[in-house]
Amino acid sequence: MEFLLVQALSGLSSAASLFLVASGLSIIFGVMRIVNFAHGAFYMLGAYVAFTLTDRFSGPLGFWGGILVACLIVSVVGALMEMLLLRRIYHAPELFQLLATFGVTLMVQDIVLLIWGPEDLMGPRAPGFTGAIELLGRRVPTYDLLLIGLGPLVLGLLWLLFHGTRWGVLVRAATQDRDMVAALGVNQKWLFTSVFALGVFLAALGGALQIPRTTVSHAMDLSIIVEVFVVVVIGGLGSVPGAFVAAVLVSELNAFGILVLPKISMVVVFLVMAVVLVVRPWGLFGKPEGTPRAAAGLSIRPWKPMSGVERMLVALAVVAAAALPLFAGNYVLSVSTEILVFVLFAASLHFLMTVGGLASFGHAAYFGLGAYGAAFMVKYLGAPMELALLAGPLLGLAGAVLFGWFCVRLSGVYFAMLTLAFAQIAWSVAFQWVEVTGGDNGMLSIWPSSWASSPQAFFWLTLGIVAVGVGVLRMLVFSPFGFGLRAARDSSLRSEAIGINRKSTQWVAFIVAGTFAGVAGSLLAFLKGSVFPENLAIPTSVDGLVMVLLGGIETVSGAVIGAIVYKALAIWLMSKTELSKLILGATIVLLVVAFPKGIVGFLEDLRHRLKPPRQNGAKPEAALVAKAEAAE
Amino acid sequence: MNALLQVEKLAKSYGGVHAVRGVSFALEAGKILALIGPNGAGKSTCFNMLNGQIRPNAGSIRLEGQEIIGLPPRAVWRRGVGRTFQITATFPSMTVRENVQVTLLSFHHRLWAMVGYAGAAYRDEANRLLALVGMEQQAERPCGELAYGDLKRLELAIALANNPRLLLMDEPTAGMAPKERVDLMRLTADIAREKGIGVLFTEHDMDVVFEHADAVMVLNRGELIARGTPEEVRRDPQVRAIYLGEGLLYHDKDQGSAA
Ligand SMILES: Nc1ncnc2c1ncn2[C@@H]1O[C@H](COP(=O)(O)OP(=O)(O)OP(=O)(O)O)[C@@H](O)[C@H]1O
Ligand SMILES: [Mg+2]
Numbered sequence: 002m003e004f005l006l007v008q009a010l011s012g013l014s015s016a017a018s019l020f021l022v023a024s025g026l027s028i029i030f031g032v033m034r035i036v037n038f039a040h041g042a043f044y045m046l047g048a049y050v051a052f053t054l055t056d057r058f059s060g061p062l063g064f065w066g067g068i069l070v071a072c073l074i075v076s077v078v079g080a081l082m083e084m085l086l087l088r089r090i091y092h093a094p095e096l097f098q099l100l101a102t103f104g105v106t107l108m109v110q111d112i113v114l115l116i117w118g119p120e121d122l123m124g125p126r127a128p129g130f131t132g133a134i135e136l137l138g139r140r141v142p143t144y145d146l147l148l149i150g151l152g153p154l155v156l157g158l159l160w161l162l163f164h165g166t167r168w169g170v171l172v173r174a175a176t177q178d179r180d181m182v183a184a185l186g187v188n189q190k191w192l193f194t195s196v197f198a199l200g201v202f203l204a205a206l207g208g209a210l211q212i213p214r215t216t217v218s219h220a221m222d223l224s225i226i227v228e229v230f231v232v233v234v235i236g237g238l239g240s241v242p243g244a245f246v247a248a249v250l251v252s253e254l255n256a257f258g259i260l261v262l263p264k265i266s267m268v269v270v271f272l273v274m275a276v277v278l279v280v281r282p283w284g285l286f287g288k289p290e291g292t293p294r295a296a297a298g299l300s301i302r303p304w305k306p307m308s309g310v311e312r313m314l315v316a317l318a319v320v321a322a323a324a325l326p327l328f329a330g331n332y333v334l335s336v337s338t339e340i341l342v343f344v345l346f347a348a349s350l351h352f353l354m355t356v357g358g359l360a361s362f363g364h365a366a367y368f369g370l371g372a373y374g375a376a377f378m379v380k381y382l383g384a385p386m387e388l389a390l391l392a393g394p395l396l397g398l399a400g401a402v403l404f405g406w407f408c409v410r411l412s413g414v415y416f417a418m419l420t421l422a423f424a425q426i427a428w429s430v431a432f433q434w435v436e437v438t439g440g441d442n443g444m445l446s447i448w449p450s451s452w453a454s455s456p457q458a459f460f461w462l463t464l465g466i467v468a469v470g471v472g473v474l475r476m477l478v479f480s481p482f483g484f485g486l487r488a489a490r491d492s493s494l495r496s497e498a499i500g501i502n503r504k505s506t507q508w509v510a511f512i513v514a515g516t517f518a519g520v521a522g523s524l525l526a527f528l529k530g531s532v533f534p535e536n537l538a539i540p541t542s543v544d545g546l547v548m549v550l551l552g553g554i555e556t557v558s559g560a561v562i563g564a565i566v567y568k569a570l571a572i573w574l575m576s577k578t579e580l581s582k583l584i585l586g587a588t589i590v591l592l593v594v595a596f597p598k599g600i601v602g603f604l605e606d607l608r609h610r611l612k613p614p615r616q617n618g619a620k621p622e623a624a625l626v627a628k629a630e631a632a633e
Numbered sequence: 634m635n636a637l638l639q640v641e642k643l644a645k646s647y648g649g650v651h652a653v654r655g656v657s658f659a660l661e662a663g664k665i666l667a668l669i670g671p672n673g674a675g676k677s678t679c680f681n682m683l684n685g686q687i688r689p690n691a692g693s694i695r696l697e698g699q700e701i702i703g704l705p706p707r708a709v710w711r712r713g714v715g716r717t718f719q720i721t722a723t724f725p726s727m728t729v730r731e732n733v734q735v736t737l738l739s740f741h742h743r744l745w746a747m748v749g750y751a752g753a754a755y756r757d758e759a760n761r762l763l764a765l766v767g768m769e770q771q772a773e774r775p776c777g778e779l780a781y782g783d784l785k786r787l788e789l790a791i792a793l794a795n796n797p798r799l800l801l802m803d804e805p806t807a808g809m810a811p812k813e814r815v816d817l818m819r820l821t822a823d824i825a826r827e828k829g830i831g832v833l834f835t836e837h838d839m840d841v842v843f844e845h846a847d848a849v850m851v852l853n854r855g856e857l858i859a860r861g862t863p864e865e866v867r868r869d870p871q872v873r874a875i876y877l878g879e880g881l882l883y884h885d886k887d888q889g890s891a892a
Contacts, residue, residue: 479751480751481738481746484744492725497686501739
């Protein structure tokens with residue numbers, strides 16, 4: 002009994018930081034409709050800056066002064082990011098904002114490494130809260146009790162801020178109806194900046210308060226952001242009390258989940274989230290979104306199948322690629338094979354995103370499941386490569402069948418967050434179920450059959466499978482099924498009114514995309530000879546998103562180009578510089594701001610502009626401009 | 634009594650707002666019935682209940698004798714109910730023809746097919762439907778760049794693609810020039826009478842209503858307050874009091890904004 006109580010208290014004390022970060026994210030989303038992926042980065046920055054101020058320059062400020070100043074510094078950084086970056090992309094689809102802020106997250110990781118070095122840092126204890134008190138015969142740190150009290154205190158202060166000040170009233174009005182605030186003549190720009198600064202301040206405070214409890218490390222950002230997503234999705238995006246309740250719920254689930262299912266404690270939390278989302282898709286305290294913003298892949302220029310000439314060119318390109326082993330060395334070949342694998346992975350995500358309009362932030366789950374599927378076939382059934390390549394992707398398919406069923410019930414950011422959460426479940430199973438998956442050590446010696454074991458042969462095998470896969474996905478776009486899928490994406494209202502079952506259609510698309518990702522994953526297992534949990538981790542999912550974005554989300558097969566360019570660039574950068582994340586992050590940010598249509602979309606625009614106008618007198622550009630203006 | 638559509642005591646409320654209460658009426662095949670009423674009267678709510686988009690709190694809707702409440706919109710559509718929306722809903726990323734083709738594919742249960750080029754499917758049928766509504770010239774245009782009046786026409790072509798027995802049209806001519814409105818409604822009336830389709834439509838333009846409707850119902854604050862032939866309704870003192878005064882105003886305003 003006492004033990005349970007202490008466990009509950011420890012859960013509550015973890016809830017404090019989680020609540021601080023989540024409420025910041027929620028407030029920002031409520032007003033600006035932006036899901037700030039970089040929130041975890043600000044949390045981490047808060048911890049690092051606070052460490053420096055309290056440990057190395059502790060003199061003038063003292064501990065608490067140092068914490069406060071650290072949070073202020075970080076929130077100024079946040080305000081700068083809002084002014085320089087986010088202001089440019091408020092009208093872009095949600096996906097772009099998530100990606101841009103993810104780019105910032107990557108940059109911050111390297112910046113932190115540059116400034117503070119790679120070691121974990123141990124901060125000072127909080128003066129006056131270094132001891133522990135006896136509670137029912139067990140020792141509870143006083144600092145934990147302080148944090149337990151702090152959560153409700155901050156909740157109360159936020160309530161006062163939002164109900165007792167003019168600024169707070171404006172913020173609440175903006176949360177309810179953004180246009181109204183614009184109409185009231187409030188300077189929306191500064192309202193947004195101040196809200197963002199407050200949100201970042203809360204994140205930084207969440208991080209800074211962690212230093213007496215745990216070491217400051219580089220993994221802080223991603224681990225907190227996933228938990229925070231879970232909290233705001235359960236509590237309801239935009240609701241501060243929701244964030245509080247959900248933070249407590251999640252922390253307690255974590256605290257007790259360890260007791261019940263020590264191996265897969267994370268799964269418990271995600272399962273609760275999945276259940277909440279199915280029962281209340283907008284979270285416990287959230288409100289249904291109004292009209293959703295345009296789906297990701299919606300292009301105003303209708304897609305056309307390739308002309309005869311274009312087909313010839315593609316065939317030539319494949320033939321040219323097939324000639325590569327004749328003159329390239331082994332290193333180039335294995336890099337090229339890896340690029341091909343990611344071409345198929347990106348193409349499958351691209352299909353889901355542009356044709357289906359479903360921006361998945363966890364597509365790596367099916368890629369990784371495919372890889373593990375192949376590894377299981379080899380390790381546990383002794384299957385040869387041929388069979389493993391056929392059966393491996395079935396695990397990706399099975400995952401897509403199960404997770405997709407839940408995901409297609411949602412749309413927009415909620416869809417993105419749920420896919421991310423499922424991917425994280427898959428990751429934690431792979432990571433924690435050591436007996437079966439080898440955990441962190443992965444599964445080794447997954448080698449190809451002897452006929453395919455040379456780099457040349459495996460390249461050809463991969464090229465063949467990938468070419469067929471991309472071709473099939475492209476054919477699907479123009480098939481009746483692809484038409485129905487695009488219809489469901491374009492207008493859910495109209496498609497339901499012409500007999501299309503939106504959910505089933507999107508579910509099938511999800512399964513198709515997951516299966517092809519699984520094929521790519523199985524290939525990767527044999528290419529590398531091994532499988533690791535990182536194959537289904539968040540960075541892999543985001544790699545896929547960037548490839549799609551780079552290629553152009555309004556195109557039919559832009560991801561193919563995007564994957565080649567991105568993967569080649571990433572591998573090259575990795576070999577040239579220590580700061581690959583900084584450069585990748587900056588590239589993502591630049592892409593989102595300057596080339597939102599990606600490489601292929603940009604080229605298509607160019608070609609379209611160079612073409613003479615059509616005869617029927619209609620001026621498509623004029624109409625497009627008018628439409629774009631109307632959409633503003 | 635074998636009406637195409639038989640609606641009884643239909644009701645829907647949002648919180649405390651009774652959007653629709655106790656609406657009953659019948660519609661026979663080949664007849665054109667107008668549902669009019671001031672803004673916020675509950676007309677669109679009625680349409681949305683009829684095609685299954687929102688579920689009524691009470692009442693019954695029978696299509697050729699069979700209850701259809703509880704069916705999702707796609708199932709109602711399969712039973713031969715086509716509709717247009719007050720705010721047009723089409724597929725902006727497709728061409729005009731593809732919009733009709735995807736509807737025809739759905740009608741012929743072919744949307745699960747994963748091979749074959751959908752752009753070649755039911756081309757002639759799609760062209761015929763587009764010609765019917767005067768859109769054949771624009772078949773290749775991206776639907777996203779159409780003028781509003783043309784979108785309304787495209788919606789009619791889509792709504793006719795499943796050979797409907799019942800056509801629901803929520804303000805089919807809003808946003809069109811006066812001449813276009815009369816033409817479109819005449820076209821609809823001709824098709825409906827020829828094919829024996831029952832039409833329920835709502836419209837703020839009284840010229841259109843009184844010229845084409847076989848019967849008119851007047852909805853006010855969710856309740857039917859009058860019904861009858863256009864002549865009877867026009868003369869009804871209650872309608873004149875609460876609706877036509879406003880309607881004339883509305884008409885003027887419309888003319889003004891169209892100019
Ligand atoms: N989803 C909803 N939630 C709350 N109230 C609603 C909702 N939909 C409609 N209403 C209310 O129901 C009433 C009827 O609305 P409805 O759209 O059916 O009117 P209408 O007759 O079609 O008007 P209009 O001529 O403007 O199209 C209105 O008072 C409206 O505010
Ligand atoms: Mg209406």
